[in-house]
Amino acid sequence: MSFGTRLSLAFAFLIVSSATATIFIGNAVFGQKADEMARARLELDLKVAEQIMGNRLQRLRYLAPAMANLVLGTTIDPRFCSYQLEDTPFDFVLLADKTSLSLMPIRREACAISSLEAETAARLRQSDLGALMGHVASTGEIVSGLVVIPQALLGDLGYHDISSDGLFMLVGTPLKSGSILVLGAILNRRTELVETTLKLLSFHANVSYKSSIFLGDVRIATTLTPDSLGTRADPQVARTVLTEEGLFAGVAEVRGPRMQSAYKPLRDFRGKIVGMLGIATDEDIYGFIRGRTTTLFSTLIGAGMVFGLIISFWFSRRLVRPVTELAEGMNRVAQGDLGFKVRVESGDELGRLARAFNLMVKAVMERDMRLRQMTDEKLSQVEKQVSVGRLAAGVAHEINNPLTAVLSLSMLMRKHLPAEDPRAEDLDIVIAETTRCRDIVRSLLDFARERPPEKRLLDINGVLRDTLALISRYEAMSAMNTEVKLAANPLWVNADAKQLQQVFANLLINAAEATRPPGTITVTTDEDSSGGFVVITVRDTGKGIPKEFMQRVFEPFFTTKGSGKGTGLGLSVSLGIVQHHNGTIEIESQEGQGTTVRVILPRENPERHDETAAG
Incomplete structure (x- = not known):
């Protein structure tokens, strides 16, 4: 697989994986945000429903003083009853003094007040209705709120078809005569209140809502089907609202299907939780919004992914082209075409x-x-x-x-x-x-034969001492100042002593002949920085070698000495001997300042040498 293909696949994998992760994360975030928005909208609409109930109770408070002024006899003009029922529906009026309790059921056709029996009045005074009247009497102010009246007392108020406790909106107002006037409206089966809430919410929110009023966790008024009356709320809702006294907003079971719902507690005039107010809407509505949002988001990300794949393919081709040209150039050069040039004009790293x-x-x-x-x-x-x-x-x-x-x-x-x-x-x-001719012939024979060395373990310091002793009486050497600086420790080499003496003697005589008396010749021995080689240095203070002759010093018969003073074979023979010992000769010279010659030979370990010889 080519580099370009791998690069394209890498880009594709990166883009697809990033897009996929973005889609999953984005959809999760959008779904969460959609749920949060749904809960926030439900909470807001639930406040509207609560305000509708509060407005109904407030209108009863406004109506209570007017009713107090009209209750002069045992009957009220039916036209007034009809008008008030249209504007503010309520069910009865109670007039209580210190000794008696009178009830006026409100009907469109007639509104007549009649006294209740003492036993009935006593039972009502012992209920929360009596507690509200007592609160009015003690404060001297209008008191309004929700009141729960047991099912056993509902018949005394004229409600004979209610099979459960009753939840009432009550308003109590004090009269100048010392009596107390109570207006009451039952919420059980009161569909017009929940329907008003439903119509208002559906109109403003453009969402189909269901609304319910609960006494405890039991539905007593609802816009659901009639058989929903008496059913209980989702246990999770009841626990959150009734037990924990909190607000519930989320998905809950509403008579079977799960719906987006919001519930809050209903409190009586003393602040005690007596029920719940709830609204709900189909989850499919927000599911549709969530699905449409995630689909749009996924489509945009998918389109971006396709565009990114196209761009990455184009970019990878453009990026790989110079690399391909470089690879082609390498192949051409490897085949011997050194005239090939790579033509990349960019100024980036590939161009460089x-x-x-x-x-x-x-x-x-x-x-x-x-x-x-x-x-x-x-x-x-x-x-x-x-x-x-x-x-x-x-x-x-x-x-x-x-x-x-x-x-x-x-x-x-x-x-x-x-x-x-x-x-x-x-x-x-x-x-x-004749002697000079014989020496020339011997040099020629040494240069031609190159006899193999007879190697043995030697201390190079000893070889140099012997060589210096042999040539010390040579006329040119005796006129020099010779400084010998040999290493303190033995420097072992595997070599032919006679051949090395020939090399060192030739170098020393050359140095002496190139130096005017009283010159100085310095001989040193040492090991190199790695410790694997022995370095023998011969340095003189002579006239040096001209720069143009440095490349020819090892050529046979090349010499800078005068006629009759040398054969030109000394350095050639010496280099051959040193190379046969796996070494080399280095020469540095500066005209007028002298010459330095280094003989470099492999260093031997005596113990290892003995083991090899024994083996």
């Missing part, structure tokens, strides 16, 4: 990466050209060394024996000549030049 890639390819191409040039030079040098080796071998075999004979005979003749013989000087010249 493309430019860095092009610079890298350019650097690789330049390095490749340098390597080819160096390889050609190395091959040329190797071919030269092979040719020199062949030449040296041929010269050695052809002239070594004649030179030996000439040198031996010359030395023998010089030995037998008297000191004053004029031919002695000529023989000395012959012996010196």
